[in-house]
Amino acid sequence: MKSDILSAPLPKWAKLPINRCNLPAEIIGSLGFQHDPRPLELDGVKEIHQDLFQKLDLLSNKEDRARQFMDYMSVHFLLEDITRAGATETTKRKKATYLRLLRGWFFDSDGREAAVLKGWVESRFGLSPSYHNARISDKNSAAYIRFMKIRTEGIYSTNALEAQLDLLYSYVQYELALGAQSYTLYRGINRLEEFDILRRDNKEEAVFLFNNLNSFSTERETAAAFGDMILQVKVPKEKIMCCPGLFGNQFASEHEYMVLGGLYRTTMSYM
Structure with missing residues (x-):
């Protein structure tokens, strides 16, 4: 995890020095956390x-x-x-x-x-x-x-x-905690320049700094309704704030995963 933090550190403006969680923002928002997450517990x-x-x-x-x-x-x-x-x-x-x-x-x-x-x-x-x-x-x-x-x-x-x-x-x-450890999620966009890209690994892969809260979908086709370019991200369950199916019929039609931000290695493609 330490090498991933150093290779693409979270920008200073994108984090606070303190929080109310068992891990600091520097780790929660890092690439290392995406690939090797730890349980997140809010204080008390x-x-x-x-x-x-x-x-x-x-x-x-x-x-x-x-x-x-x-x-x-x-x-x-x-x-x-x-x-x-x-x-x-x-x-x-x-x-x-x-x-x-x-x-x-x-x-x-x-x-x-x-x-x-x-x-x-x-x-x-x-x-x-x-x-x-x-x-x-x-x-x-x-x-x-x-x-x-x-x-x-x-x-x-x-x-x-x-x-x-x-x-x-x-x-x-x-x-x-009763299900999968991570989820492959998708987001459709139209303008790549609207996003913070900290590192471009190749034509299809890059390190994105996402907003601190984001919407994603489990379906490429659903994501495509919001843009021609599809961002594919592996999201650890610890960074999911809310998802479909947890509240009965409420929000069942939204099909949205609410995902905490930070750095993510992201795959880009077109429909």
């Missing part, structure tokens, strides 16, 4: 919600586990009773939940909900965004300042929204 989540994971262990059916998780989220974070959580007529943002954030992401990956999600990734994993309505390559830039403003507006006066995302990620990892 499993300890705080130990009773949830004990209940999940007793359920053999994925649909039952999904219901258990969503019921737990509703009760623990008072999602069905926002007045008990402190909501008033003047704090309507109390209605914001992890499900609304996911819907917002699927609708617009540059919207307010997406800014909250990217901000959460930056806070928890130390991976900074490289795009939100504009390219971001400097934390002193106007683009980053605008991103932070939108993110702050999205998180203001909400009910432990980032803590909801902490538990969401931990639940997704719990489910993925």
